[in-house]
Amino acid sequence: MSARDTVLGKIRASMRVPASDDVRRKTVADRLESTPTGVIPARAKLPKAGQVDLFCAMAEQFGATLARVSDYKAVPAEVATYLRSRNLPAEIRMGADKRLKKAGWEAEKNLEVRHGASDGGDLSGVSHAMAGIAETGTLALASGQDNPTTINFLPEHHIVVLKASDIKGDMESVWAMLRKAQGKGEMPRAFNLITGPSRSGDIEQTILLGAHGPRALHVIVVE
Amino acid sequence: MELTANKFKANASRALVDAQLQKALGNVEKGFIGKRQMAADALPEFDALRDNARDIKNHVLAHLDLYLEEYERKVLAAGGHVHWAETAEDARRIVLEICKKANARTVTKGKSMITEEIALNDHLSANGIEPVETDLGEYIIQLRGEHPSHIIAPAVHLNKEQVEGDFRRVHTHLPAGRDLSEPVSLLSEAREVLRQRYFAADVGITGANFLIAETGTSVIVTNEGNGDLTQTLGKVHVVVASIEKIVPTLEDTSQILRVLARSATGQDMSVYTTFSTGPKRQEDPDGPDEYHVVLLDNGRSAMLGTEYQDMLRCIRCGACMNHCPVYHAVGGHAYGSVYPGPMGAVLTPSLNGIDETGQLPNASTFCGRCESVCPMRIPLPKMMRHWREREFERNLTPAVARYGLKAWAFFAKRPKLYRLAASFGMPLLSLFGGTSRRFRSLPFAGGWTRHRDLPAPEGRTFLQAWAQREALKQEAGQ
Numbered sequence: 001m002s003a004r005d006t007v008l009g010k011i012r013a014s015m016r017v018p019a020s021d022d023v024r025r026k027t028v029a030d031r032l033e034s035t036p037t038g039v040i041p042a043r044a045k046l047p048k049a050g051q052v053d054l055f056c057a058m059a060e061q062f063g064a065t066l067a068r069v070s071d072y073k074a075v076p077a078e079v080a081t082y083l084r085s086r087n088l089p090a091e092i093r094m095g096a097d098k099r100l101k102k103a104g105w106e107a108e109k110n111l112e113v114r115h116g117a118s119d120g121g122d123l124s125g126v127s128h129a130m131a132g133i134a135e136t137g138t139l140a141l142a143s144g145q146d147n148p149t150t151i152n153f154l155p156e157h158h159i160v161v162l163k164a165s166d167i168k169g170d171m172e173s174v175w176a177m178l179r180k181a182q183g184k185g186e187m188p189r190a191f192n193l194i195t196g197p198s199r200s201g202d203i204e205q206t207i208l209l210g211a212h213g214p215r216a217l218h219v220i221v222v223e
Numbered sequence: 224m225e226l227t228a229n230k231f232k233a234n235a236s237r238a239l240v241d242a243q244l245q246k247a248l249g250n251v252e253k254g255f256i257g258k259r260q261m262a263a264d265a266l267p268e269f270d271a272l273r274d275n276a277r278d279i280k281n282h283v284l285a286h287l288d289l290y291l292e293e294y295e296r297k298v299l300a301a302g303g304h305v306h307w308a309e310t311a312e313d314a315r316r317i318v319l320e321i322c323k324k325a326n327a328r329t330v331t332k333g334k335s336m337i338t339e340e341i342a343l344n345d346h347l348s349a350n351g352i353e354p355v356e357t358d359l360g361e362y363i364i365q366l367r368g369e370h371p372s373h374i375i376a377p378a379v380h381l382n383k384e385q386v387e388g389d390f391r392r393v394h395t396h397l398p399a400g401r402d403l404s405e406p407v408s409l410l411s412e413a414r415e416v417l418r419q420r421y422f423a424a425d426v427g428i429t430g431a432n433f434l435i436a437e438t439g440t441s442v443i444v445t446n447e448g449n450g451d452l453t454q455t456l457g458k459v460h461v462v463v464a465s466i467e468k469i470v471p472t473l474e475d476t477s478q479i480l481r482v483l484a485r486s487a488t489g490q491d492m493s494v495y496t497t498f499s500t501g502p503k504r505q506e507d508p509d510g511p512d513e514y515h516v517v518l519l520d521n522g523r524s525a526m527l528g529t530e531y532q533d534m535l536r537c538i539r540c541g542a543c544m545n546h547c548p549v550y551h552a553v554g555g556h557a558y559g560s561v562y563p564g565p566m567g568a569v570l571t572p573s574l575n576g577i578d579e580t581g582q583l584p585n586a587s588t589f590c591g592r593c594e595s596v597c598p599m600r601i602p603l604p605k606m607m608r609h610w611r612e613r614e615f616e617r618n619l620t621p622a623v624a625r626y627g628l629k630a631w632a633f634f635a636k637r638p639k640l641y642r643l644a645a646s647f648g649m650p651l652l653s654l655f656g657g658t659s660r661r662f663r664s665l666p667f668a669g670g671w672t673r674h675r676d677l678p679a680p681e682g683r684t685f686l687q688a689w690a691q692r693e694a695l696k697q698e699a700g701q
């Protein structure tokens with residue numbers, strides 16, 4: 001008997017599962033099909049404008065810095081301003097996301113834009129988030145060529161661009177978005193929910209920012 | 224690690240006089256209790272979410288075989304591999320085989336209690352593969368050759384001076400005169416040293432907080448980002464997870480996530496919640512070439528259908544130990560088992576048998592704080608009591624306790640005699656209590672009075688005080 005059959009057999013024996021378990025199978029199939037939502041916090045149920053404001057407030061509360069710009073054309077200048085204000089070299093790493101590409105980086109003549117996954121040598125990386133979750137000020141990023149996962153973790157500064165219309169009240173709304181984009185039951189290889197910069201409390205329970213991931217998280221909301 | 228659970232009393236006695244440890248343990252109350260309370264208070268739906276989280280896991284446990292089958296189907300469809308391990312030994316063998324096939328010389332590890340449970344690091348080392356812990360706390364204790372003393376804060380038993388000493392001892396390639404007096408400089412140094420290890424590692428091993436049946440996804444919840452670097456930069460990602468980590472859907476995951484971080488660290492969300500599904504895809508510029516999941520049973524299937532089934536709802540947040548007065552007093556190592564604190568006192572006897580672990584369910588005052596903060600509403604004290612009953616039935620309880628209980632039972636079953644004895648005893652003890660109203664030492668109670676005074680009784684028995692109270696109430700009512 002395979003290890004698989006042994007383990008499943010032991011579970012069934014312990015639970016005294018009947019030989020014909022059509023009812024249990026149907027229960028499981030129904031739940032996976034209907035994906036019921038449970039308790040949604042009231043604070044996530046806001047009109048659109050309120051959701052964007054709540055997202056910004058929560059993201060800042062959990063240690064991100066924030067800028068709101070009117071359109072994508074303003075993104076390169078905001079990135080350049082951020083780098084200058086932190087005395088960082090005018091270099092960024094970025095994936096192939098079309099919305100980012102079209103922003104017009106040539107306007108920032110001194111800014112060097114490197115493309116593709118990060119190799120660990122980048123101080124600053126720029127990503128485009130798939131969504132924002134107002135409830136907790138959380139960013140949702142999907143892996144792939146457009147936004148390589150390594151950019152989320154290797155650079156010291158992570159700059160994330162987010163469309164205001166992609167900000168949702170709760171986590172559950174992001175699952176709905178994801179199902180629409182990927183199909184039911186499908187996920188990108190990596191899906192990252194990010195809430196603030198990397199931190200550790202492992203030395204005397206004192207919270208310090210910048211553990212292994214980015215030391216700083218800067219969010220640019222495009223209205 | 225070597226199981227020394229039945230030396231709990233000796234371990235605890237040592238811990239109580241360990242000045243370094245006692246200083247560090249102050250950080251448990253400071254670091255966790257107030258933050259959890261604030262996070263819970265800020266979410267009016269917190270208790271409703273706890274109820275729902277409990278119901279979700281109960282539903283999973285009642286259908287565990289079917290959800291595991293569905294989960295496996297989805298992992299395979301995403302190009303991943305699923306390995307089933309009945310025992311810790313099986314799991315160790317499977318992970319070693321994967322590492323050998325990848326010609327691995329070093330593996331990086333994200334923080335994982337399950338790999339502690341199966342003693343994976345020792346097994347890899349013995350077979351010529353170097354495991355590198357990357358979570359800051361885990362890295363520190365690996366340098367010291369220790370085991371985690373807490374399930375989410377593995378180095379909570381240490382002070383920063385001890386960490387500084389370890390870094391100076393091991394990081395000899397760095398200038399001896401460098402300033403490491405502040406925790407932030409220790410963190411930066413660890414970050415620098417470990418960065419190189421992620422790129423050099425062939426395999427990255429993580430645990431999982433959840434396995435999602437709907438999508439074949441494993442989820443890790445972290446704050447440092449080390450788990451993500453571990454699983455993104457290695458050529459092979461191995462997830463080691465026990466069978467009860469299953470949740471049905473993304474929505475169910477969200478429900479439990481809302482109580483997990485709040486209960487653990489008092490955060491609304493941990494910094495990184497990462498959903499991983501299969502290996503690198505055709506268009507992907509990064510990610511592992513292979514994705515493996517090792518599903519471990521190791522005694523859990525035998526807990527189903529028993530009075531210990533509820534323990535399988537545990538999501539390893541650590542709230543029970545953060546709020547436990549026994550844990551506060553002695554720390555995690557005294558428990559002498561992989562899982563310390565109240566959850567360990569219930570789980571360890573299930574995994575290792577009550578013969579070897581009988582002292583753990585007794586390492587509790589039954590104050591009930593663990594159950595009151597458990598996000599999954601696990602009745603921990605009730606289950607510790609079940610273990611005590613088993614222990615007593617099997618005659619494993621120490622003779623002194625057995626005879627003491629028998630003597631008490633003799634009187635308890637004879638109320639008149641009990642009251643008579645008490646009505647003599649109480650005034651006598653009250654008299655001996657003197658003006659201080661406390662005992663600094665008492666015969667047969669040295670275990671108590673060595674560390675704290677015993678308040679002296681005030682002279683009346685409970686029943687006498689009760690009778691007087693009732694009489695006063697009646698008088699007031701008339």
